[in-house]
Amino acid sequence: xxxxxxxxxxxxxxxxxxxDLLRSRAEVPRVILDDLGQDRLVILPGEDKESxxxxxxxxxxxxxxMKRKLEFMDLHGIxxxxxxxxxxxxxxxxxxxxxxxxxxxxNQDLSTVCTSSDAGGRLFAFGVLPTLSPSASxxxxxxxxxxxxxxxxxxxxxxxxxGLDDPxxxxxxxxxxxxGLTIFLHPHHGVGNEHFGGxxxxxxxxxxxxxxxxxxxxRLILSGIFDRIPNLRILLxxxxxxxxxxxxxxxxxVAHDPAVAEKLQHPPTYYLKRLYYDAVxxxxxxxxxxxxxxxxxxxxxxxxNPFFPPLKGEKHVTRWMSVDKNxxxxxxxxxxxxxxxxxxxENAVRILxxx
Amino acid sequence: xxxxxxxxxxxxxxxxxxxDLLRSRAEVPRVILDDLGQDRLVILPGEDKESxxxxxxxxxxxxxxMKRKLEFMDLHGIxxxxxxxxxxxxxxxxxxxxxxxxxxxxNQDLSTVCTSSDAGGRLFAFGVLPTLSPSASxxxxxxxxxxxxxxxxxxxxxxxxxGLDDPxxxxxxxxxxxxGLTIFLHPHHGVGNEHFGGxxxxxxxxxxxxxxxxxxxxRLILSGIFDRIPNLRILLxxxxxxxxxxxxxxxxxVAHDPAVAEKLQHPPTYYLKRLYYDAVxxxxxxxxxxxxxxxxxxxxxxxxNPFFPPLKGEKHVTRWMSVDKNxxxxxxxxxxxxxxxxxxxENAVRILxxx
Numbered sequence: 001x002x003x004x005x006x007x008x009x010x011x012x013x014x015x016x017x018x019x020d021l022l023r024s025r026a027e028v029p030r031v032i033l034d035d036l037g038q039d040r041l042v043i044l045p046g047e048d049k050e051s052x053x054x055x056x057x058x059x060x061x062x063x064x065x066m067k068r069k070l071e072f073m074d075l076h077g078i079x080x081x082x083x084x085x086x087x088x089x090x091x092x093x094x095x096x097x098x099x100x101x102x103x104x105x106x107n108q109d110l111s112t113v114c115t116s117s118d119a120g121g122r123l124f125a126f127g128v129l130p131t132l133s134p135s136a137s138x139x140x141x142x143x144x145x146x147x148x149x150x151x152x153x154x155x156x157x158x159x160x161x162x163g164l165d166d167p168x169x170x171x172x173x174x175x176x177x178x179x180g181l182t183i184f185l186h187p188h189h190g191v192g193n194e195h196f197g198g199x200x201x202x203x204x205x206x207x208x209x210x211x212x213x214x215x216x217x218x219r220l221i222l223s224g225i226f227d228r229i230p231n232l233r234i235l236l237x238x239x240x241x242x243x244x245x246x247x248x249x250x251x252x253x254v255a256h257d258p259a260v261a262e263k264l265q266h267p268p269t270y271y272l273k274r275l276y277y278d279a280v281x282x283x284x285x286x287x288x289x290x291x292x293x294x295x296x297x298x299x300x301x302x303x304x305n306p307f308f309p310p311l312k313g314e315k316h317v318t319r320w321m322s323v324d325k326n327x328x329x330x331x332x333x334x335x336x337x338x339x340x341x342x343x344x345x346e347n348a349v350r351i352l353x354x355x
Numbered sequence: 356x357x358x359x360x361x362x363x364x365x366x367x368x369x370x371x372x373x374x375d376l377l378r379s380r381a382e383v384p385r386v387i388l389d390d391l392g393q394d395r396l397v398i399l400p401g402e403d404k405e406s407x408x409x410x411x412x413x414x415x416x417x418x419x420x421m422k423r424k425l426e427f428m429d430l431h432g433i434x435x436x437x438x439x440x441x442x443x444x445x446x447x448x449x450x451x452x453x454x455x456x457x458x459x460x461x462n463q464d465l466s467t468v469c470t471s472s473d474a475g476g477r478l479f480a481f482g483v484l485p486t487l488s489p490s491a492s493x494x495x496x497x498x499x500x501x502x503x504x505x506x507x508x509x510x511x512x513x514x515x516x517x518g519l520d521d522p523x524x525x526x527x528x529x530x531x532x533x534x535g536l537t538i539f540l541h542p543h544h545g546v547g548n549e550h551f552g553g554x555x556x557x558x559x560x561x562x563x564x565x566x567x568x569x570x571x572x573x574r575l576i577l578s579g580i581f582d583r584i585p586n587l588r589i590l591l592x593x594x595x596x597x598x599x600x601x602x603x604x605x606x607x608x609v610a611h612d613p614a615v616a617e618k619l620q621h622p623p624t625y626y627l628k629r630l631y632y633d634a635v636x637x638x639x640x641x642x643x644x645x646x647x648x649x650x651x652x653x654x655x656x657x658x659x660n661p662f663f664p665p666l667k668g669e670k671h672v673t674r675w676m677s678v679d680k681n682x683x684x685x686x687x688x689x690x691x692x693x694x695x696x697x698x699x700x701e702n703a704v705r706i707l708x709x710x
Contacts, residue, residue, distance in 0.1 A: 196574070202577070203577075207569055215558070219558070242597035250562070255676070256666065286603055288644065288647060322607060
C-alpha cells in the first residue's frame with residue numbers, strides 16, 4: 001500500500017474546550033480525577049452505576065492532544081485523519097444559546113487544528129451539531145460548510161430526542177445534503193443494555209453499539225428519508241453495526257409486512273447499498289460481508305483511536321492491536337492491491353474530497 | 356442437489372395439544388377467533404398492545420397439521436424435516452407438575468408424529484422442556500433421549516428466568532451434552548423492542564430476534580460454559596443472529612476488558628467456531644459470512660415454516676418466497692455442489708444423525 005494514501009476516517013478527539021466541560025460536570029458524561037491525579041473518563045450510560053466502571057477509564061493526553069494524534073498516525077503509517085469529537089458530543093446539553101455557541105466554537109477549534117501548520121494538511125474533520133435543536137443545527141451546518149477542512153458532521157442516534165426518523169429532522173438532513181456534507185453516524189447509548197448480564201461494559205460496546213447503529217439506520221430507511229433525500233450521504237460506524245449481515249432478513253421481514261413495505265420505493269437493501277461504511281470491525285469475516293453487500297469502493301479504514309489502547313507497553317510507542325486487527329481485516333478482503341488501497345485510504349480521499 | 360437429501364432443520368409446529376392451550380388462554384401467548392371464525396395468533400411480547408397487531412396474524416392448519424407439513428416439504432423438495440414447537444414453547448408456564456406432564460405429553464406427541472406411517476421416516480424433532488424448572492428439564496431430557504426420532508431440544512433464551520448463563524442451568528446443559536442431544540437455540544422476546552419506533556413488528560422480527568440470539572450466545576460464552584462442557588452442542592437460529600459479523604468486535608472488546616477475558620480459556624470466536632448455524636438468513640451476504648467464520652460443514656438449511664407465508668397466491672400450492680430466498684442464499688455460497696449439498700441437507704444428516 002506504499003504509494004497510496006492511508007486515511008483514518010474514524011478517529012476521535014475530546015477537544016480541550018470539551019475536556020473543560022467534562023471536567024466541570026457532576027454527572028455523566030464527565031471526567032473525574034483519581035487519587036493519583038489521573039483523569040478518568042465516565043461517559044457511557046449507567047457507567048457510574050456499576051462498581052467495576054463507576055470510576056471510568058484512565059485517559060491521558062492522547063484524548064485531546066493533536067501532537068499525540070499525529071504521533072499515533074506516524075506510528076501506524078496513517079497519512080491523513082478525519083477527526084471527530086467522541087461521543088456523546090452535545091447530545092446531553094440543553095437547547096440554549098450557550099450550547100449553540102459552544103458548537104460553533106468547537107467547530108472553529110476543529111478548523112483551527114486542521115489548518116494549523118503543525119497538522120501539515122494531514123487533518124480533516126467532521127463537525128459537531130447541537131442536535132437537540134434542529135433549527136440551530138441547520139444554522140451550524142451552514143457555518144461548517146464554510147470551514148475549509150470540515151467534511152461533514154458526526155451524529156449520534158437520538159436526533160432531537162426522538163430518534164433520527166423524526167420528521168422534525170428532515171430540514172436538517174436536507175441542509176446537510178445540500179451542503180455536500182457527510183454524516184458520520186456513530187452510536188453512544190447502546191441498544192439492549194438491560195440484557196447484557198454481569199460482564200461489565202464489554203457487551204455494551206461489543207453488541208449494544210452495533211445494535212444501536214443497526215436500529216437507527218433501519219428506522220431511517222423505513223421512514224422513507226432516502227426516497228425523499230436520495231443524495232443524503234451517511235457513513236456508518238463499525239461497518240454498519242450488523243446491517244450487512246441482517247440485510248436479507250430485514251428485506252424479508254419488511255416484504256412480509258405490506259403496511260411497512262408499501263411506504264418505500266425499494267427494499268431496505270437498496271438503500272443500504274447507497275450508504276458508506278467504515279472498516280472498524282476487527283475481523284475479515286465481517287468486512288468481507290460489507291464488501292459483498294455494498295462494494296469495496298464504499299468502505300473506509302478507521303481506528304477508533306484513542307479508544308482501545310494497547311493492553312501492555314507504552315501506548316505512545318507501541319503499535320495498537322486494535323489498529324492492526326483492522327488493517328489485517330482489510331488485507332483479508334479478496335482482491336488486488338487496488339481494493340486494499342481503496343479501503344485503506346483512496347476511497348476516503350475520493351468520497352470526502354481530502355485533497 | 357438431486358441425489359443428496361434436502362433437510363429442513365428450522366421448521367415449526369403448534370401441536371394440536373399446544374393449540375388447545377393457546378385457544379384456552381386469555382393472555383398472550385394465545386389464539387383468538389376473528390369475526391370470520393379464523394384463528395389468529397398473538398404470541399409476541401406486547402403484540403396485543405399495538406393496534407396494528409393486537410388481533411395477531413391469521414393462521415390455518417399449516418400451523419398444526421402434519422399433512423400440511425408434508426405437503427409443504429413436497430412442494431419445496433424437502434426430504435426430511437426436523438420439526439420443533441414454535442415460540443414461546445413452555446417459557447410462560449408455571450413450574451408445576453401439570454407443566455412438567457404437559458412437556459412430557461408434547462414430546463410423546465412429537466415422537467408419535469415422527470414415527471407414524473404417514474411421515475414415512477421423513478420427520479425428526481427437537482423436543483421441548485419445562486425450562487423454568489431446570490430439575491424437571493433434566494428429567495425430561497432423559498425421557499427425550501429415549502424417543503427414537505428426537506434429536507435435541509428447542510430452547511429460548513430466558514432459561515429459568517435469568518438467562519442461559521445462569522449457573523442453575525449447568526446440570527441441564529451437562530445432561531443434554533451427556534445424552535448426545537443438540538440444543539436448537541431460538542429467540543422469542545426480542546432485544547431492543549423499545550427502540551424500534553412505529554413500524555409494527557417488522558423490526559422486532561428483523562432485528563430484535565437476531566439481537567436476542569446474539570446476546571444469549573455471547574453471555575453463554577462469557578459465562579465459561581463451553582470451557583466447562585466442551586461437547587455442549589448448540590444450533591443457532593437465523594445463522595447465529597449477528598454473531599458471525601460481530602465476532603471480531605466481540606473478540607476485541609473482550610480482549611480489552613481483562614476482567615472478562617481472563618475468565619475464558621480462548622477468545623469468543625474460538626467458541627463461535629464450535630457451534631452450529633442454520634441458514635435461515637435470506638441473503639447470501641450473511642450466509643457467506645457464516646461460512647467464512649465457521650466453515651460450511653456446520654451450517655444447515657432451514658425455512659422457518661409456517662411463518663412468512665406467501666404474500667399472494669394459495670399458500671398450499673405456491674412456492675414460498677421466504678424459502679426460495681434461503682435456497683438462493685445457499686446457492687450463492689462459493690464452492691462446489693458438495694458444499695451446497697452439505698448445507699442443504701447432508702450436514703444435518705451427519706450432525707443430527709438423521710438415518
